[in-house]
Amino acid sequence: MSAELLQSRANAxxxxxxxxxxxxxxxxxxxxxxxxxxxxxxxxxxxxxxxNLYVDVQAKLRKEFRNYxxxxxxxxxxxxxxxxxxxxxxxxxxxxxxxxxxxxxVVARTSDGQSVVVSGTNFGQVRKLDSWxxxxxxxxxxxxxxxxxxxxxxxxxxxxxxxxxxxxxAIHLTPTGTLRTGAAEDSRVYLSLNDFETWTHxxxxxxxxxxxxxxxxxxxxxxxxxxxxxxxxxxxxxxxxEGEARVLGKTRSTLxxxxxxxxxxxxxxxxxTLIGWVLDRxxxxxxxxxxxASERLIGSFFAAEAAVLGAVGAIxxxxxxxxxxxxxxxxxxxxxVVPRFNVLPFVLAGSVAVALISAMLPISLLxxxxxxxxxxxx
Amino acid sequence: MFARLVYESFRRQxxxxxxxxxxxxxxxxxxxxxxxxxxDIGDKMSRELRTYGANLLVTPQEDSLDLQIxxxxxxxxxxxxxxxxxxxxxxxxxxxxxxxxxxxxxxPVNVSVGDRNLTLLGTYFAKQLTFGKEDFVTGVKxxxxxxxxxxxxxxxxxxxxxxxxxxxxxxxxxxxDEVEISGQPHRISxxxxxGGPEDNQIVAPLNFAQQVIGKxxxxxxxxxxxxxxxxxxxARRDPSTxxxxxxxxxxxxxxxxxxxxxxxxxxxxxxxxxIRQVAQNEGTVLTRIxxxxxxxxxAALFASALAVSAAxxxxxxxxxxxxxxxxxxxxxxxxxxxxxxxxxxxxxxIGGTFGFAGGAFLARVIGRSIFDSxxxxxxxxLPIILAIAVFVTFAGSGLAIRRAVKFDPVxxxxxxx
Numbered sequence: 109m110s111a112e113l114l115q116s117r118a119n120a121x122x123x124x125x126x127x128x129x130x131x132x133x134x135x136x137x138x139x140x141x142x143x144x145x146x147x148x149x150x151x152x153x154x155x156x157x158x159x160n161l162y163v164d165v166q167a168k169l170r171k172e173f174r175n176y177x178x179x180x181x182x183x184x185x186x187x188x189x190x191x192x193x194x195x196x197x198x199x200x201x202x203x204x205x206x207x208x209x210x211x212x213x214v215v216a217r218t219s220d221g222q223s224v225v226v227s228g229t230n231f232g233q234v235r236k237l238d239s240w241x242x243x244x245x246x247x248x249x250x251x252x253x254x255x256x257x258x259x260x261x262x263x264x265x266x267x268x269x270x271x272x273x274x275x276x277x278a279i280h281l282t283p284t285g286t287l288r289t290g291a292a293e294d295s296r297v298y299l300s301l302n303d304f305e306t307w308t309h310x311x312x313x314x315x316x317x318x319x320x321x322x323x324x325x326x327x328x329x330x331x332x333x334x335x336x337x338x339x340x341x342x343x344x345x346x347x348x349x350e351g352e353a354r355v356l357g358k359t360r361s362t363l364x365x366x367x368x369x370x371x372x373x374x375x376x377x378x379x380x381t382l383i384g385w386v387l388d389r390x391x392x393x394x395x396x397x398x399x400x401a402s403e404r405l406i407g408s409f410f411a412a413e414a415a416v417l418g419a420v421g422a423i424x425x426x427x428x429x430x431x432x433x434x435x436x437x438x439x440x441x442x443x444x445v446v447p448r449f450n451v452l453p454f455v456l457a458g459s460v461a462v463a464l465i466s467a468m469l470p471i472s473l474l475x476x477x478x479x480x481x482x483x484x485x486x
Numbered sequence: 487m488f489a490r491l492v493y494e495s496f497r498r499q500x501x502x503x504x505x506x507x508x509x510x511x512x513x514x515x516x517x518x519x520x521x522x523x524x525x526d527i528g529d530k531m532s533r534e535l536r537t538y539g540a541n542l543l544v545t546p547q548e549d550s551l552d553l554q555i556x557x558x559x560x561x562x563x564x565x566x567x568x569x570x571x572x573x574x575x576x577x578x579x580x581x582x583x584x585x586x587x588x589x590x591x592x593x594p595v596n597v598s599v600g601d602r603n604l605t606l607l608g609t610y611f612a613k614q615l616t617f618g619k620e621d622f623v624t625g626v627k628x629x630x631x632x633x634x635x636x637x638x639x640x641x642x643x644x645x646x647x648x649x650x651x652x653x654x655x656x657x658x659x660x661x662x663d664e665v666e667i668s669g670q671p672h673r674i675s676x677x678x679x680x681g682g683p684e685d686n687q688i689v690a691p692l693n694f695a696q697q698v699i700g701k702x703x704x705x706x707x708x709x710x711x712x713x714x715x716x717x718x719x720x721a722r723r724d725p726s727t728x729x730x731x732x733x734x735x736x737x738x739x740x741x742x743x744x745x746x747x748x749x750x751x752x753x754x755x756x757x758x759x760x761i762r763q764v765a766q767n768e769g770t771v772l773t774r775i776x777x778x779x780x781x782x783x784x785a786a787l788f789a790s791a792l793a794v795s796a797a798x799x800x801x802x803x804x805x806x807x808x809x810x811x812x813x814x815x816x817x818x819x820x821x822x823x824x825x826x827x828x829x830x831x832x833x834x835x836i837g838g839t840f841g842f843a844g845g846a847f848l849a850r851v852i853g854r855s856i857f858d859s860x861x862x863x864x865x866x867x868l869p870i871i872l873a874i875a876v877f878v879t880f881a882g883s884g885l886a887i888r889r890a891v892k893f894d895p896v897x898x899x900x901x902x903x
Contacts, residue, residue: 224551225555290762291762
């Protein structure tokens with residue numbers, strides 16, 4: 109060997125040899141390294157996807173639960189009607205985080221003297237709030253009415269225009285379609301709020317609000333509404349809020365249990381592969397030891413290898429996992445799951461920890477064996 | 487000779503076999519538990535969704551229009567027709583009675599307390615009823631789980647009553663006080679809070695309300711809470727246009743429509759309708775949750791398949807020297823592969839059986855801790871799970887076996903890579 113080469117090797121830093129060993133180990137045993145990395149990636153991807161889903165499913169399901177309609181109602185106190193400004197105040201308080209729909213009611217008489225409940229509302233908003241209303245055709249002009257299926261048999265059995273009277277004032281209405289909900293709405297006639305107010309001079313009685321957000325946010329909204337509207341009653345619709353909390357809670361617990369099981373299995377997969385990988389290289393271990401490497405050096409060599417593997421696997425797996433979560437979101441909820449980057453540190457730490465454990469376990473086994481025994485091939 | 491090879495392999499190499507066995511057991515356990523949870527989640531969630539209350543409303547067939555504003559009934563008691571209370575237990579005789587969680591009859595009547603005109607709602611709280619030889623309990627405690635009572639619930643056969651919380655505040659009454667209705671004093675057993683119109687009403691046993699209007703057995707409305715299957719194209723079809731085979735299929739599926747149809751059959755002169763707010767949304771929520779769990783189960787199956795394959799590959803890779811020896815002694819690739827495959831199948835069957843038992847236990851624990859009810863596993867699943875376990879183990883070892891067999895015996899025996 110030339111003197112220069114010897115010189116340069118003597119001057120080279122210790123770490124370069126360490127890095128070289130790491131690199132060569134990965135390059136020379138491509139197959140095994142690749143399979144270990146693959147296991148790592150899959151495990152990290154499974155963990156990422158499950159954690160992302162777990163965090164996001166709440167928001168996704170909440171959106172579905174808002175289809176149940178109003179979770180807050182604003183009612184006038186005892187027989188009065190709501191102040192005229194209530195509607196605008198509520199809209200500005202909600203600030204787009206919900207829908208508010210006013211409802212006004214009177215009992216009117218048909219031309220043959222039967223009583224029927226007539227309600228005035230905003231059709232465009234009702235459509236968004238009460239998506240379960242089964243309507244054949246929504247009214248969109250003046251003097252047009254939406255009639256409940258049961259009311260239809262009384263006021264307009266053949267879909268013909270009809271007259272209603274309230275306190276001596278009459279209105280002529282054209283039905284556009286029928287409404288079916290299975291509840292009290294079926295016995296009512298619905299008009300636009302404009303038509304209703306010019307006909308009856310009666311103000312809305314209730315405002316139904318579907319406020320979006322977590323229970324805490326909804327409660328905050330209720331508190332704000334109560335403060336802004338002191339002379340009306342603001343109350344939560346317990347039926348809707350309690351049902352939502354219960355079903356969401358159960359779904360999240362189930363998902364958490366599933367996530368636990370899946371992450372456990374994935375970690376097991378990594379453990380099995382990495383233990384195999386390290387055991388496979390007991391010869392390297394023995395040679396290093398025979399050449400005089402300290403146990404600490406060998407230990408740190410394998411640990412560094414495992415840590416690099418864990419980190420690379422975690423980052424690639426994170427990307428893959430976000431893809432899987434987005435796919436599940438798209439297939440099931442028709443909306444992608446937003447990637448949560450705050451999950452990354454957990455996945456990274458978990459992957460490195462699992463990799464380290466699975467590397468150090470066989471090393472501690474090998475430590476007890478004489479290098480000669482391994483090299484002899486037993 | 488072959489059998490002995492397999493036997494000796496298991497006897498002498500306990501550690502690697504144990505590792506692979508544990509991997510298979512755990513993988514199968516997770517897969518079993520997830521499949522069990524995913525198949526049962528619809529049922530469990532359907533039960534949880536009953537928190538939203540009744541999804542079916544039964545009214546008299548020839549009824550006049552409801553006059554309800556803000557939950558307050560304005561219809562005079564003389565108006566319209568009634569259901570007969572004596573017909574109600576017949577609901578237990580319908581085809582899907584196991585799916586009917588409970589029902590509550592309602593009879594709103596007007597009473598005067600002092601100078602106030604109030605609505606008194608007659609209903610069942612937790613009424614003991616008998617149909618045939620079967621005893622059962624039903625009422626608002628089951629169908630309206632969000633109703634909260636401070637104090638105690640009245641007995642269904644008593645003359646006690648509940649006061650809505652807003653009304654109680656106005657009248658200044660608390661549980662244990664008395665209130666005078668039409669000159670008669672009645673004990674208030676509790677204060678009711680519902681977040682709905684009942685907060686301003688009096689709620690009393692059904693027969694009390696019937697006495698007030700002097701119509702024994704009268705029921706204005708009946709709320710039924712039933713577990714249903716999400717609606718599909720068949721559910722929405724009109725039963726009168728179906729042929730008999732299709733009709734049977736429709737009738738025997740727990741759609742909200744077919745349960746409504748059966749309720750109408752059971753209760754004479756009645757009209758049953760789904761409450762769309764509850765019934766329709768239930769379907770969507772249920773479909774979403776089931777879909778989510780299905781996809782998650784796929785992910786779990788994939789992860790456990792990979793874990794099993796990885797463990798098998800590791801176990802076989804460690805035995806290259808053995809393969810080399812067999813090949814050097816003249817064994818063909820086929821017989822070496824056969825040995826490994828038989829071992830894999832044995833491992834899969836043993837690990838699979840234990841895993842199935844473990845998975846069943848796991849599913850039980852999940853069911854108990856989350857849903858307070860059992861998740862049972864159909865034993866029919868066992869052969870299916872075992873078949874999957876064998877297949878995955880096979881597939882997982884296939885590549886490793888191929889590589890082991892192809893490996894030059896000389897290198898293998900020398901111990902080089």
